[in-house]
Amino acid sequence: xxxxxxxxxxxxxxxxxxxxxxxxxxxxxxxxxxxxxxxxxxxxxxxxxxxxxxxxxxxxxxxxxxxxxxxxxxxxxxxxxxxxxxxxxxxxxxxxxxxxxxxxxxxxxxxxxxxxxxxxxxxxxxxxxxxxxxxxxxxxxxxxxxxxxxxxxxxxxxxxxxxxxxxxxxxxxxxxxxxxxxxxxxxxxxxxxxxxxxxxxxxxxxxxxxxxxxxxxxxxxxxxxxxxxxxxxxxxxxxxxxxxxxxxxxxxxxxxxxxxxxxxxxxxxxxxxxxxxxxxxxxxxxxxxxxxxxxxxxxxxxxxxxxxxxxxxxxxxxxxxxxxxxxxxxxxxxxxxxxxxxxxxxxxxxxxxxxxxxxxxxxxxxxxxxxx
Amino acid sequence: xxxxxxxxxxxxxxxxxxxxxxxxxxxxxxxxxxxxxxxxxxxxxxxxxxxxxxxxxxxxxxxxxxxxxxxxxxxxxxxxxxxxxxxxxxxxxxxxxxxxxxxxxxxxxxxxxxxxxxxxxxxxxxxxxxxxxxxxxxxxxxxxxxxxxxxxxxxxxxxxxxxxxxxxxxxxxxxxxxxxxxxxxxxxxxxxxxxxxxxxxxxxxxxxxxxxxxxxxxxxxxxxxxxxxxxxxxxxxxxxxxxxxxxxxxxxxxxxxxxxxxxxxxxxxxxxxxxxxxxxxxxxxxxxxxxxxxxxxxxxxxxxxxxxxxxxxxxxxxxxxxxxxxx
Numbered sequence: 001x002x003x004x005x006x007x008x009x010x011x012x013x014x015x016x017x018x019x020x021x022x023x024x025x026x027x028x029x030x031x032x033x034x035x036x037x038x039x040x041x042x043x044x045x046x047x048x049x050x051x052x053x054x055x056x057x058x059x060x061x062x063x064x065x066x067x068x069x070x071x072x073x074x075x076x077x078x079x080x081x082x083x084x085x086x087x088x089x090x091x092x093x094x095x096x097x098x099x100x101x102x103x104x105x106x107x108x109x110x111x112x113x114x115x116x117x118x119x120x121x122x123x124x125x126x127x128x129x130x131x132x133x134x135x136x137x138x139x140x141x142x143x144x145x146x147x148x149x150x151x152x153x154x155x156x157x158x159x160x161x162x163x164x165x166x167x168x169x170x171x172x173x174x175x176x177x178x179x180x181x182x183x184x185x186x187x188x189x190x191x192x193x194x195x196x197x198x199x200x201x202x203x204x205x206x207x208x209x210x211x212x213x214x215x216x217x218x219x220x221x222x223x224x225x226x227x228x229x230x231x232x233x234x235x236x237x238x239x240x241x242x243x244x245x246x247x248x249x250x251x252x253x254x255x256x257x258x259x260x261x262x263x264x265x266x267x268x269x270x271x272x273x274x275x276x277x278x279x280x281x282x283x284x285x286x287x288x289x290x291x292x293x294x295x296x297x298x299x300x301x302x303x304x305x306x307x308x309x310x311x312x313x314x315x316x317x318x319x320x321x322x323x324x325x326x327x328x329x330x331x332x333x334x335x336x337x338x339x340x341x342x343x344x345x346x347x348x349x350x351x352x353x354x355x356x357x358x359x360x361x362x363x364x365x366x367x368x369x370x371x372x
Numbered sequence: 373x374x375x376x377x378x379x380x381x382x383x384x385x386x387x388x389x390x391x392x393x394x395x396x397x398x399x400x401x402x403x404x405x406x407x408x409x410x411x412x413x414x415x416x417x418x419x420x421x422x423x424x425x426x427x428x429x430x431x432x433x434x435x436x437x438x439x440x441x442x443x444x445x446x447x448x449x450x451x452x453x454x455x456x457x458x459x460x461x462x463x464x465x466x467x468x469x470x471x472x473x474x475x476x477x478x479x480x481x482x483x484x485x486x487x488x489x490x491x492x493x494x495x496x497x498x499x500x501x502x503x504x505x506x507x508x509x510x511x512x513x514x515x516x517x518x519x520x521x522x523x524x525x526x527x528x529x530x531x532x533x534x535x536x537x538x539x540x541x542x543x544x545x546x547x548x549x550x551x552x553x554x555x556x557x558x559x560x561x562x563x564x565x566x567x568x569x570x571x572x573x574x575x576x577x578x579x580x581x582x583x584x585x586x587x588x589x590x591x592x593x594x595x596x597x598x599x600x601x602x603x604x605x606x607x608x609x610x611x612x613x614x615x616x617x618x619x620x621x622x623x624x625x626x627x628x629x630x631x632x633x634x635x636x637x638x639x640x641x642x643x644x645x646x647x648x649x650x651x652x653x654x655x656x657x658x659x660x661x662x663x664x665x666x667x668x669x670x671x672x673x674x675x676x677x678x679x680x681x682x683x684x685x686x687x688x689x690x691x692x693x694x695x696x697x698x699x
Contacts, residue, residue: 093446125478126477126478129476129477130473130477130478134477134478135477135478136478137445137478137479137480138445138446138480143442143445144477144478146469146470146473147469148465148469151438151465151466151469151470153438154432154434154435154436154437154438154439154441154442154466155438155439155441155442155445155466155470156442157435157438157439157442158438158439158440158441158442158443158444158445158446158450159442159443159445159446160442161427161439161442161443162442162443162445162446162447162448163446165398165424165425165443165448166446166447166448172442184434185434185435185438185465185466187432188430188432188433188434188435188438189435189438189439191430191432191435192429192430192432192435192436192439195430196427348476349475349476349479350475350476350512350513351475351513351515351536351537352475352481352535352536352537354536
């Protein structure tokens with residue numbers, strides 16, 4: 001895995017599963033040995049914790065009224081952000097979605113940037129103009145999302161296309177939710193990327209809910225990764241709450257894409273443990289489903305693994321947690337002290353500075369139509 | 373001195389020269405490579421520039437524009453062709469939400485060109501004849517150009533490709549091979565600046581403000597008026613976003629009577645915006661109401677009698693001009 005859908009072996013239809021609804025098969029506790037070093041394994045832990053703790057702090061700021069508008073939690077999905085981002089090389093381009101704060105942290109975004117952004121400060125990456133995780137340019141290896149979903153798949157196809165033209169040896173990677181696999185742009189982007197054999201990895205972050213719509217209302221497929229068959233490309237399914245499994249599967253997908261075989265579709269199965277946004281208490285999620293996934297919290301599972309495998313003691317992990325807390329405190333202090341944006345700055349930067357658009361147009365000599 | 377060439381050939385030359393000049397320029401679209409494009413605008417390009425720079429795509433307009441955006445973020449200069457500009461509707465989200473807002477949101481320019489054949493008069497029916505400019509004129513962050521002469525067709529495609537922001541380039545298919553507008557173009561490299569209107573005819577009694585193919589009807593009407601001793605000025609906007617407000621203001625102050633002529637339909641058409649601009653800048657100079665000649669508020673019809681009734685023409689322009697001149 002990823003397995004290729006072009007292989008002769010036909011897959012047996014799964015029994016007893018409802019649409020889009022298959023659960024991960026392998027419990028994370030029985031994970032095999034990994035080739036990652038102790039430092040790397042602890043790095044994963046640091047970013048998992050930092051991801052969750054930054055979001056917890058944002059949630060507190062929301063309750064204080066310091067963060068307004070939409071606030072999107074990735075609680076329960078951190079292993080996907082962290083595991084996938086660590087599979088990329090420096091030259092690769094990543095397009096995060098709004099629940100991929102952890103992936104941005106791994107690739108160098110500082111907590112202070114999220115605080116500035118969500119608190120709508122002048123010095124925020126979007127200067128107060130846009131919300132949430134909609135920031136980070138190509139110079140930092142990112143393409144930020146827009147809110148209409150599925151749109152990043154064609155855009156990242158273009159990144160991959162340009163990467164090939166410019167011989168950058170890069171892989172473009174982005175995420176779609178279970179819901180976004182229903183969009184036309186997902187299909188258009190996958191069609192284009194597959195026939196052009198572009199180095200694109202698309203992670204389906206199947207968190208079972210698109211706002212209040214269950215995955216069974218998006219597709220009849222037990223595995224959304226099976227959509228890869230429509231494009232004749234390799235696919236894979238991975239337990240999205242197992243950070244090491246996510247990392248391993250993504251590394252293989254990235255490797256396959258980099259070798260010029262075309263795009264890869266990888267589904268990471270997980271669960272959105274909070275509402276769609278901070279205002280939403282997710283009352284529509286069945287209690288039984290929530291409890292099932294609570295036991296599979298990706299951070300708790302990983303802590304168990306680290307301790308059981310002797311990678312780190314509980315004290316080591318506690319130290320990492322306090323490192324995260326210190327970092328967050330320091331960064332938040334900076335963000336709190338930052339000024340709000342100048343109101344009139346909302347009309348700036350609509351066009352390039354050298355463009356005539358923002359300036360008063362000058363005179364031009366009349367020119368008669370020249371005729372033959 | 374070269375031979376006079378068509379409007380279509382001017383677009384071709386502009387694209388060709390820009391691809392020769394700048395390796396970052398490439399094209400993508402449906403049937404543009406092997407087939408050479410539905411109207412043959414890109415005939416011979418595949419042979420010259422190769423399949424890495426002339427990219428035939430699946431039928432996926434949103435995918436095409438999305439990929440152009442992604443490539444432009446990487447530093448490329450993509451030119452995306454819509455086989456008919458009507459199909460640009462399929463890419464509306466990528467254009468208005470992704471391309472138009474990226475610079476403002478986080479400082480990433482999206483220097484793409486989206487071009488395609490617009491306009492009626494060729495019995496194309498409701499999905500091969502539209503003038504979709506106003507969807508995009510209403511979107512800050514975009515630029516919209518609509519060349520009406522052969523000279524401008526070449527100069528504006530070059531300017532669009534060199535621009536740092538996303539440009540919608542509307543080429544009028546009625547003009548593609550129209551003998552009347554064939555021109556001898558300069559040998560040397562030139563651009564037509566985006567955002568600048570052009571006076572096609574100077575006059576003092578009435579201003580006809582127009583763009584695209586409609587300037588031919590305006591010029592015809594102006595000629596007829598001249599025989600009646602009336603001096604009409606014809607201003608070709610050329611760029612619809614950003615509008616050349618100074619040029620509009622100047623001609624209004626000069627003649628005091630303004631008739632706006634466009635092929636697009638009436639409600640929400642550019643004439644409304646130009647009228648508002650005149651009210652803001654030159655109301656005291658008006659010597660009559662701002663009038664407009666446009667297509668009526670209906671889809672573009674197919675059959676000849678229907679389409680001929682639907683589209684503006686010189687007779688309609690003349691009639692409106694005479695009414696306005698009676699003030």
